[in-house]
Amino acid sequence: MSTLKTPTPTATTEEGGATTFAAVHPDLLRSHILTRLDGPTLASASSASSQLHALAADDHIWTNICHSTWPSSSAPRIRHIISTFPNGGRSFFADSFPLxxxxxxxxxxxxxxxxxxxxxxxxxxxxxxxxxxxxxxxxxxxxxxxxxxxxxxxxxxxxxxxxxxxxxxxxxxxxxxxxxxxxxxxxxxxxxxxxxxxxxxxxxxxxxxxxxxxxxxxxxxxxxxxxxxxxxxxxxxxxxxxxxxxxxxxxxxxxxxxxxxxxxxxxxxxxxxxxxxxxxxxxxxxxxxxxxxxxxxxxxxxxxxxxxxxxxxxxxxxRGERKLRTEGTLDTLCVGFGLSIFALFCFFVLCR
Structure with missing residues (x-):
């Protein structure tokens, strides 16, 4: 009794299937695909599969992205500091790219x-x-x-x-x-x-x-x-x-x-x-x-x-408007207090 075989997920296009990332050699993905992505796109791609996540963790890729995004990061002192970050270039990019x-x-x-x-x-x-x-x-x-x-x-x-x-x-x-x-x-x-x-x-x-x-x-x-x-x-x-x-x-x-x-x-x-x-x-x-x-x-x-x-x-x-209103109120109180003192003084003089 014959059994039907389910096509494997790595079937090629010639066999009538769609090529998956699992069928692509990791070196090809790393060297010719991931290196062409910018930082945000690479971060998004890394969450697509465990294979891409592992490949996208390559510090060399992230370091090159940092250098292309910020030319100043290629200075020797900055290169050294980036290498000390917990995850190298990936950590530096995650800190520095967003606002x-x-x-x-x-x-x-x-x-x-x-x-x-x-x-x-x-x-x-x-x-x-x-x-x-x-x-x-x-x-x-x-x-x-x-x-x-x-x-x-x-x-x-x-x-x-x-x-x-x-x-x-x-x-x-x-x-x-x-x-x-x-x-x-x-x-x-x-x-x-x-x-x-x-x-x-x-x-x-x-x-x-x-x-x-x-x-x-x-x-x-x-x-x-x-x-x-x-x-x-x-x-x-x-x-x-x-x-x-x-x-x-x-x-x-x-x-x-x-x-x-x-x-x-x-x-x-x-x-x-x-x-x-x-x-x-x-x-x-x-x-x-x-x-x-x-x-x-x-x-x-x-x-x-x-x-x-x-x-x-x-x-x-x-804040500026509140400050002006407060200062205006204080000025009014100071003027009123001064007039009251002056009125009391005049009253005292007249009573004598």
């Missing part, structure tokens, strides 16, 4: 103790910035900068990282946009990544909104300031630093030949009253955010970054 989110659970009183500035502190003695700027999908600026965090000057001064000296400027081969559409062009065509790395805790995060949140042209110099930002949870609820803005400003101008120049790139942290935070205050917030939540990846980064920034501006506006 950092303002996690309200991180600003509870138990989390508000600033690190000691002494050399024996567990806080990192430095923060490393890996910055890349693209315009029309072309790299126009890349730099790695180390910032010491234990000096008295850093802890007491307003937090600020400048990537270019005042007299320095980066020349590009790209024509600077002209006319009324210049700001619109930069808002649509420029992207920036500012990855902050703590080499001690082996964590990283991206402080950029990926796309600009605002573009403004200076009325006198003609230079254009392109702003990127991320919003992080700061101090206790109700305070000016309940939410803080990590603002990145890229100043662009045109050379005599009409080519774009990058003249300034800096990062500062300010609260909802517009006051700049010190290095010590900023370091506490940044270190807490490094352990916090991350947002979405892919194309939704742009929408999410701008959306969070607009919510921050709305809350900042509401």
């Amino acid at each position: 950092a989110l303002p996690d309200p659970t991180t600003n509870s009183p138990s989390n508000l103790h600033p690190p000691s500035p002494s050399p024996s502190s567990s806080s990192s003695p430095e923060l490393i910035s890996a910055v890349d700027i693209h315009y029309q999908n072309k790299l126009i600026f890349t730099k790695v900068q180390e910032t010491e965090t234990l000096t008295g000057w850093f802890l007491c001064s307003p937090f600020r990282i400048d990537l270019l000296d005042p007299k320095d400027m980066v020349h590009t081969a790209i024509k600077h946009p002209k006319g009324d559409d210049m700001c619109t062009d930069l808002a649509e065509e420029m992207s920036l990544s500012w990855i902050v790395i703590d080499p001690i805790t082996r964590r990283s995060m991206n402080l950029s909104s990926y796309k600009p949140v605002s573009v403004q042209r200076h009325w006198l110099s003609g230079e254009v300031q392109v702003r990127f930002a991320s919003i992080l949870a700061g101090d206790k609820k109700g305070s000016a630093s309940e939410l803080v803005q990590c603002g990145i400003v890229v100043t662009c101008g045109a050379s005599e030949e009409g080519e774009m120049q990058v003249r300034e790139v800096n990062l500062q942290v300010d609260d909802m009253d517009g006051m700049f935070l010190t290095g010590k205050e900023s370091l506490v917030i940044l270190q807490r955010a490094l352990e916090g939540k991350r947002g979405k990846g892919g194309r939704k980064r742009e929408e999410e970054g701008r959306g969070i920034y607009q919510e921050y501006l709305e809350r900042k506006r509401e």
